[in-house]
Amino acid sequence: MVRAVPPGGNWKNIPVSIPSKRLEQIRSSFAAGKGSRSTYYGRLKPDAPSYTISTYFNRPGNGCYIHYDYDGEQHRLISQREAARLQSFPDSFVFYGNRSAVNEQIGNAVPPLLAYQIALHLGEPGMFVDLFAGAGGLALGFTWANWQPVVANDVMPSALETYVKNIDDSIVSGDIRQHEVFLQVVSDARAAKRANPNFKLFVLGGPPCQGFSTAGKARSMSDERNSLFQYYRQIVEAIEPDGFVFENVMGLLNMEGGHIFNLVHAALSSVTDKLSVWKLDAANYGVPQRRKRVILVGRQGESRDIPPPPLMCDSTGKNLLGIPAPITVSEALSDLPVLAPSQDGENLDYTMPPSTDYQRFLRGFFSPMQYLERLRREVDNCSLHF
Known part of the structure; x- marks a missing residue:
C-alpha cells in the first residue's frame, strides 16, 4: 500500500x-x-x-x-521523533511511556513554537497553571518566554512523567473532576499568588479535544469529555487569575450548529473582563504543520483583542502581504536518519549538519527567540520586495 x-x-x-x-x-x-x-x-x-x-x-x-x-x-x-519535530518539539525533549502513550502525547500537544508566540504576545511574563497538561507543549512555549510554572494537572501518568522530566516537577495527578484533585490545584495556585503578589497568573490548557474534533464520531454533549470545559471554568473562578488561554480544535466552533461553542464562550466570558477568540494555524507561525486551532484568551482589564501576527503565509500557500512561505516537511526532517518501517531511530545519529534554520532551532543551535528573529528578517525582506 x-x-x-x-x-x-x-x-x-x-x-x-x-x-x-x-x-x-x-x-x-x-x-x-x-x-x-x-x-x-x-x-x-x-x-x-x-x-x-x-x-x-x-x-x-x-x-x-x-x-x-x-x-x-x-x-x-x-517516526515518533519526526512527528515531534513537525510539532516543533526540540530533539532534546524526551517522551516517557509506551509507544501508544507517546503517540498520544505528541499528537495531542499544542506546538511549543506556537505556544511561545502566544506567550510573548501576552506581554510581561508571569506564572501559569497548566490544566490538561499532557506532555507540556503549551508549558514549554511559555517557559521559553520566561513564564514560571506553578502546577500542572493531567490524568495520564506517563504524560506527567514527561512533563516532570522536561518542564517542572510541580504536578497534581488525577482527574480534575475529583474533588481532592480540584482542591489541590486551586490550593497550589493560591499559594503561588500569595508568595508572588507582583506576578500575574494565567491558567493554560484545553480539555481533551477528541469529543469536539471533526475526526471523531462522538461530536455531541453526550460525550462526557465535552463537559470538561466547565471544570476549567470552575478552576478559573476559584483561582481568580489575571487571565487564561483555552485551546481547542476548530470543530468546537460548529459542533451542534455552534450551540456548544456558545456554551463554552458564555461559560468563559462569565469569569473574565474580556474574552478574545483567535483562530490560528500553526503553519503561520513557523511550524511545519497545517494545524488550525481556536484559542480563547481571557484577560482582566484592558487588553488587545488581536492574535499574534503571522510570520509565514498560510498553509495552503496563499501569500499574505508578501510574507514567506511556510516551513516544509523536508526543511524539518531532511537531516534525520533513514529508517526501516517501524524502526525507532532514537539512537541513530544525524545524517548531516543542520541545513535549515528550523533544524538548527530544534537541534539547539538557535534559541526560540533567535529562530523567530531570523523568521522576522525574512518577513522584512519579503515585505520590501512585495
Missing part, C-alpha cells in the same frame, strides 16, 4: 487488487458522497507543511503520515 502512494498521493493511488477491508470502507463511503477522505493513506509532500499530526500517526489509514522521501525508498510512516 505504502509503496503505491507518491508524495501528495492518498488511498486513491492504491490498486484495488490489494485486499483491504479498510480501503473497501473508504471507497464505499467516497462513492456514497460522504467525503473524499483525502488524507487517508496519504504521503507527505516534501515542499509543503504536513497535515495535522494526530494521535494516530502510526496508522496509514487514519491520515497523511507516510514519509515524504519516495525516491529514497522511505516507504514507511513517520
Whole structure:
C-alpha cells in the first residue's frame, strides 16, 4: 500500500487488487458522497507543511503520515521523533511511556513554537497553571518566554512523567473532576499568588479535544469529555487569575450548529473582563504543520483583542502581504536518519549538519527567540520586495 502512494498521493493511488477491508470502507463511503477522505493513506509532500499530526500517526489509514522521501525508498510512516519535530518539539525533549502513550502525547500537544508566540504576545511574563497538561507543549512555549510554572494537572501518568522530566516537577495527578484533585490545584495556585503578589497568573490548557474534533464520531454533549470545559471554568473562578488561554480544535466552533461553542464562550466570558477568540494555524507561525486551532484568551482589564501576527503565509500557500512561505516537511526532517518501517531511530545519529534554520532551532543551535528573529528578517525582506 505504502509503496503505491507518491508524495501528495492518498488511498486513491492504491490498486484495488490489494485486499483491504479498510480501503473497501473508504471507497464505499467516497462513492456514497460522504467525503473524499483525502488524507487517508496519504504521503507527505516534501515542499509543503504536513497535515495535522494526530494521535494516530502510526496508522496509514487514519491520515497523511507516510514519509515524504519516495525516491529514497522511505516507504514507511513517520517516526515518533519526526512527528515531534513537525510539532516543533526540540530533539532534546524526551517522551516517557509506551509507544501508544507517546503517540498520544505528541499528537495531542499544542506546538511549543506556537505556544511561545502566544506567550510573548501576552506581554510581561508571569506564572501559569497548566490544566490538561499532557506532555507540556503549551508549558514549554511559555517557559521559553520566561513564564514560571506553578502546577500542572493531567490524568495520564506517563504524560506527567514527561512533563516532570522536561518542564517542572510541580504536578497534581488525577482527574480534575475529583474533588481532592480540584482542591489541590486551586490550593497550589493560591499559594503561588500569595508568595508572588507582583506576578500575574494565567491558567493554560484545553480539555481533551477528541469529543469536539471533526475526526471523531462522538461530536455531541453526550460525550462526557465535552463537559470538561466547565471544570476549567470552575478552576478559573476559584483561582481568580489575571487571565487564561483555552485551546481547542476548530470543530468546537460548529459542533451542534455552534450551540456548544456558545456554551463554552458564555461559560468563559462569565469569569473574565474580556474574552478574545483567535483562530490560528500553526503553519503561520513557523511550524511545519497545517494545524488550525481556536484559542480563547481571557484577560482582566484592558487588553488587545488581536492574535499574534503571522510570520509565514498560510498553509495552503496563499501569500499574505508578501510574507514567506511556510516551513516544509523536508526543511524539518531532511537531516534525520533513514529508517526501516517501524524502526525507532532514537539512537541513530544525524545524517548531516543542520541545513535549515528550523533544524538548527530544534537541534539547539538557535534559541526560540533567535529562530523567530531570523523568521522576522525574512518577513522584512519579503515585505520590501512585495
